[in-house]
Amino acid sequence: MARPIKETPTLRGKDAERFLRLMDELKPVSKEELEKIRADYEFIKSIAKY
Numbered sequence: 001m002a003r004p005i006k007e008t009p010t011l012r013g014k015d016a017e018r019f020l021r022l023m024d025e026l027k028p029v030s031k032e033e034l035e036k037i038r039a040d041y042e043f044i045k046s047i048a049k050y
Contacts, residue, residue, distance in 0.1 A: 011019050029037075
């Protein structure tokens, strides 16, 4: 039987500031890396049995 999911904690103070700063500093993914991710996704999707 699955365990209940706990509530997500609220970020406050320095943790919240750090999270927001990191969200603003997202780095774009290269085309090569994006192609690899898509190929991996398609492979996983092809072997999924559900």
